[in-house]
Amino acid sequence: MRYSILWADDEIDLLKPYIVFLQGKGYDVTPVPSGADAIDKVREERFDVVFLDEMMAGMTGLETLSEIKILRPNLPVVMITKSEEEQIMEEAIGSKIADYLIKPINPNQILLSVKKLLDNRRLVSEKTNMSYQQDFRNLAMQYNDRIGYEEWAEIYKRLVYWDLELDGSTDKSMEEVFEMQKSEANSKFAQFIEEEYEEWICEPKADKPIMSHDLMKKLVLPKVKEEDSPLFFILIDNFRYDQWRVISKSLMEYFRIEQEDTYYSILPTSTSYARNAIFAGMLPIDIARKYPNLWVNDEGENEESLNQHEEELLQKQLDRSMKGVKMSYHKVIANHHGKQLNDGFNNLLSNQLNCVVYNFVDMLSHARTDSNMIKQLAPDESAYRSITKSWIEHSPLLEFLKLIAEHKGRVIITTDHGMVRVKNPKRIVGDRNVNTNLRYKQGKNLNLDDKGDHVIEVRRPDNFGLPSPNVSTSYFFTTDDYFFAYPNNYNHYVGHYRDTFQHGGVSLEEMIIPCVYLKAK
The missing domain is CATH 3.40.50.2300 (Response regulator)
Structure with a gap:
């Protein structure tokens, strides 16, 4: 040309x-x-x-x-x-x-x-594709080796890096290769989790990553008393590392990144388990035993009904580990909640710790499942990231972050779990009390209609730190890009849920998630 x-x-x-x-x-x-x-x-x-x-x-x-x-x-x-x-x-x-x-x-x-x-885009695209081809073999050699949780986190970060780089390339010839590599890495990661997870939960001295129930104790509370300025803990539900990388550019005008970590979500990678574990500082089995009135069994329950006691669980954790800390807790599930929080911002400045849960991304994933219009607006990973970025730039959350920056506050941004785009169904049979999540099932008499790979069966839930409402309770987790489907009305069910974003199972996207510490510029 x-x-x-x-x-x-x-x-x-x-x-x-x-x-x-x-x-x-x-x-x-x-x-x-x-x-x-x-x-x-x-x-x-x-x-x-x-x-x-x-x-x-x-x-x-x-x-x-x-x-x-x-x-x-x-x-x-x-x-x-x-x-x-x-x-x-x-x-x-x-x-x-x-x-x-x-x-x-x-x-x-x-x-x-x-x-x-x-010629910038053409030259960058050519260089990006060439560089990924060179790194392809290095990545494959690494995840085919016997590696630990730290190496898996680094592999996932590199995959996200290449995902974003290739996304910006005009030459899409490497996209299919990348998707195949990401799928292969996820299969190897699922094997790793199946082999290691039980030891992380059961062995106190095991070499293990920071997990949901460790998050407050190891990454948040130590920061509270480091400085006199208030610490704002913002948890964006269902928020992946690649989404953090995309929205971080919108925040750099106001903050500098002091520490960018990832940690591992517990299983199930669902709001009802992982987020309660974060605020309680305990595994679900221990919450159910110590605070039975604050734990609701999720057999047949709606997920969100299990998250009604987060503030109480957080206060109990603070009473155990940092008594006397003045804190506030807020949940934002609609724009007007965010605006109300911003209007009362000055009232938060006297607290040492302010915890805010933002539910937008989780709501977006559900809306995409149920609405053809949203699915067309966000047909793939790239468009889904773009919608998340657009939301941040026009949301009360960005205004809230600007207020924090103006008052020289400090922020930790994190999530409870990520999500994965599901494509392949896995038949499962269970009674009517089985929970509705597509990536994991919990209940009595669970059985797979077709035996095979892509499922982790847990017949002894206590070994995974999970409560057992009944003697015969078991948990099944899908891996890779699989989701559970019932034999009844199978084709309709599969057609509705295929190519949607789900969470609850085992994948790099769901389990390895961001926790970032920011200070105002």
Whole structure:
């Protein structure tokens, strides 16, 4: 493809060598001697980039730039000037120039600027695909080895890195390869969890990751008394590491990242288990035993009905480990709740710890399942991340974070679990009291209709730190991208839930989740 360049300079004849150089590199260059001529050309013809001399007789470069932006807002303009005055630079940058070059310039400077503006996406895409191909083998060798939880977290971070890099590439030739590698990594990760998880739960001295029930004690409460400023603990329900990476760019204007960790969600990777474990600082089996009035059995129950006592569980954890801490707890499940929280922000400043649960992302995943319109708006992982980013940028949560930054507060942003896009059904048989979650099942007399891989069976729930409402209670977890389906009305059920985002089972996306510590700039 040949690109067309417009070059305006009142000494354009002296630039002939540069023009010949660019033409030799395959670019079409139209020279004009004034800003007025440049405006006329932009009005009449289509160009891919404009070079403007800042100090021209008649209309200056900045005046010409303003007119060009009115005519062609998206046309990239490069300002060239002898002046190094900061005011001129700031005015040019404020006028949305694409690049800024200071004379004397050489031909390679011009070529670099053109390539950066016109060939950037192609060059970046080619380099991204080549770099991923080089790293593909290294990743495969690593996850096919016998590795531990720290290495698995690093592998997942690298997969997220490549996911985001390839997402921004114009060349989609490596997407299928990447999806295959992510699927293979998830299968190996499920094997790892099946082999190691029980020891993490049952052996006090086991080498294990920070998990849901450790989160407050190990990553949050130690920060409370580090400084006098209030600590805000914000838990975004159902929030993955890749989503954090995408929204983090919106926060960098206000905060600096002091510490970026991941931790492991307990099983099931569901709100009712993982979030209660976070606020209680206990495994579900211990909550059910010590505080039976605060634990609701989830056989046949709606998930959210199990999360009615989070504030009480948090207060009990504080009483055990950090008595006397003044704290508040808030749950935001609608925009007006977020606005009310923001309106009363000053009341939070006297607390040492303020905990806020935001439910939007979880609600979005449910809405995508039930609404064809949302599914069309977010047909894949990339679009789903984009919706999450758009929500953050226009939500009361961002306003809340800005208020924290203005008051020099500190923030921990985390989640209770992630989610995975499910594609393959797994038949299961159970009675009417079995819970409704698609990625795990809990109940009596559970049996798989088709034996095989992609399911972890737990016949002794106490070994996984889970309560047993009945002697015959068992838990089944799907792995990879599988979900449970009942034989009754099977085809309709599978058609409705295939390609939706679900949580509760075993995958990198659900279990390895972000916990980030931020300080106001």
